[in-house]
Amino acid sequence: MQPARRLYRRESEESRRSALIAATQELVAEGGPEAATVRAISERAGVTPGLIRHYFQSKDELTRAAYRALMDGMTAKGDDAIEGVGAGPEERLAAFIAASLRPPVLDAGAVVLWAGYMHKVRSDPELMGVHEAAYLTYRDSLQKLIEALPRAPRTGQTRREAIACNALIDGLWVEGSLLPSAFAPGEIITIGLHSIGAMLGIDLLAHTSMLPDFGKMLP
Amino acid sequence: MQPARRLYRRESEESRRSALIAATQELVAEGGPEAATVRAISERAGVTPGLIRHYFQSKDELTRAAYRALMDGMTAKGDDAIEGVGAGPEERLAAFIAASLRPPVLDAGAVVLWAGYMHKVRSDPELMGVHEAAYLTYRDSLQKLIEALPRAPRTGQTRREAIACNALIDGLWVEGSLLPSAFAPGEIITIGLHSIGAMLGIDLLAHTSMLPDFGKMLP
DNA sequence: ACGGCGATTATACACGCGTACAACAAACGG
DNA sequence: CCGTTTGTTGTACGCGTGTATAATCGCCGT
Numbered sequence: 001m002q003p004a005r006r007l008y009r010r011e012s013e014e015s016r017r018s019a020l021i022a023a024t025q026e027l028v029a030e031g032g033p034e035a036a037t038v039r040a041i042s043e044r045a046g047v048t049p050g051l052i053r054h055y056f057q058s059k060d061e062l063t064r065a066a067y068r069a070l071m072d073g074m075t076a077k078g079d080d081a082i083e084g085v086g087a088g089p090e091e092r093l094a095a096f097i098a099a100s101l102r103p104p105v106l107d108a109g110a111v112v113l114w115a116g117y118m119h120k121v122r123s124d125p126e127l128m129g130v131h132e133a134a135y136l137t138y139r140d141s142l143q144k145l146i147e148a149l150p151r152a153p154r155t156g157q158t159r160r161e162a163i164a165c166n167a168l169i170d171g172l173w174v175e176g177s178l179l180p181s182a183f184a185p186g187e188i189i190t191i192g193l194h195s196i197g198a199m200l201g202i203d204l205l206a207h208t209s210m211l212p213d214f215g216k217m218l219p
Numbered sequence: 220m221q222p223a224r225r226l227y228r229r230e231s232e233e234s235r236r237s238a239l240i241a242a243t244q245e246l247v248a249e250g251g252p253e254a255a256t257v258r259a260i261s262e263r264a265g266v267t268p269g270l271i272r273h274y275f276q277s278k279d280e281l282t283r284a285a286y287r288a289l290m291d292g293m294t295a296k297g298d299d300a301i302e303g304v305g306a307g308p309e310e311r312l313a314a315f316i317a318a319s320l321r322p323p324v325l326d327a328g329a330v331v332l333w334a335g336y337m338h339k340v341r342s343d344p345e346l347m348g349v350h351e352a353a354y355l356t357y358r359d360s361l362q363k364l365i366e367a368l369p370r371a372p373r374t375g376q377t378r379r380e381a382i383a384c385n386a387l388i389d390g391l392w393v394e395g396s397l398l399p400s401a402f403a404p405g406e407i408i409t410i411g412l413h414s415i416g417a418m419l420g421i422d423l424l425a426h427t428s429m430l431p432d433f434g435k436m437l438p
Numbered sequence: 439a440c441g442g443c444g445a446t447t448a449t450a451c452a453c454g455c456g457t458a459c460a461a462c463a464a465a466c467g468g
Numbered sequence: 469c470c471g472t473t474t475g476t477t478g479t480a481c482g483c484g485t486g487t488a489t490a491a492t493c494g495c496c497g498t
Binding site: 121123160161163164169171179187191198 | 247250251253327330331334335337338339341342350351354355379380382383386387388389390391393397398401402406409410411413414420
């Protein structure tokens with residue numbers, strides 16, 4: 001009597017690929033890049049290791065796909081947030097910022113995942129392209145929101161403002177995710193809105209009616 | 220005839236440890252954590268693999284030492300910069316900021332190194348302590364520099380300002396290191412000084428005489 | 439109902455990893 | 469100049485890795 005061969009269901013290519021990508025992301029987020037072995041990934045995705053090479057030419061290609069999915073997902077979150085919010089420029093900018101500074105974007109797993117891929121981004125031109133595109137897309141959304149503000153426009157100013165806002169959001173994202181105990185609940189969002197408001201010369205905290213708890217934490 | 224045994228010199232414990240730590244940092248910066256194998260580290264340090272376990276109880280302990288050295292070195296750079304600069308509060312703050320936004324701190328290798336250790340920081344309480352201490356030390360230096368500014372002090376305000384300045388510096392540090400081609404030379408420093416000045420309500424770019432080329436790039 | 443395609447599994451392989459340990463030799467005291 | 473100490477080397481081991489490939493069986497067209 002042979003040990004029974006494992007039962008399985010055939011599934012669509014898209015379903016398998018996304019399951020493998022999700023499993024990869026989870027494992028990297030939890031235990032770093034070294035935890036995402038083909039055996040661990042396939043186990044979490046509910047398949048056997050060999051299947052990975054059936055859908056991806058190599059583990060490296062799965063890695064690239066997972067990074068692409070991560071970056072696409074994160075930039076999409078910001079754009080989602082300004083759908084279904086009022087037309088006021090300040091309100092839209094505030095919603096965009098807040099979306100990047102709360103879960104699921106503000107999340108230790110997401111930061112670890114992002115960081116875990118960093119050296120591959122530097123060494124792999126394709127991933128570098130993905131990174132650059134995601135960064136510039138996000139920054140461009142920010143710049144458009146800034147340009148919509150009711151202010152006297154200054155030439156070349158909004159580019160630098162967008163870079164600075166982006167940097168501030170990124171920094172708060174990393175620190176808030178990595179050291180959550182160092183901040184009060186909602187403090188990261190409040191600081192982000194207050195600081196960006198100060199940089200742009202407007203009061204963003206006055207336009208946060210769509211946020212439940214924040215906006216009343218500063219004197 | 221035996222293959223000749225490798226010649227060697229005995230060296231001090233400190234010299235060996237620092238060589239191994241430096242080799243580890245270089246390799247992680249160049250090729251990510253997975254490139255820092257005991258064999259590669261020992262080769263770069265000019266010794267054989269076995270010696271690592273003579274100076275460090277395990278490879279993990281060497282990893283921890285390398286991370287500790289990285290964080291110590293980076294926080295020290297900021298404090299170095301305000302030595303040997305004038306007593307003016309704005310000038311000191313500007314020097315501190317600029318030091319973090321130019322090489323060797325602003326450096327792709329440094330960012331990759333920092334990112335490569337991130338997941339270990341989350342899972343290892345000792346490394347988490349190192350990270351937290353370095354972060355709070357840096358932020359505290361920043362807060363003291365802010366408090367020295369000639370402004371009407373507002374209660375609880377400087378803490379939030381220090382958090383925001385820290386985040387902005389961190390964000391610019393990551394983006395400037397990872398995507399250097401996306402910025403003009405010195406632009407990162409200029410944006411940092413300009414934005415932090417705006418957040419704090421002072422003109423930092425007017426106090427950059429100690430910086431050779433910057434300060435004249437904004438309209 | 440059944441034949442064949444191919445998605446999925448199972449097994450094997452070569453390699454590099456961190457670790458352990460015994461042998462060796464460089465430096466130092468007497 | 470020799471004996472001791474111990475920093476340093478060399479080798480071996482077990483394990484987990486990514487990959488390759490043959491065997492299997494779920495599913496779809498007819």
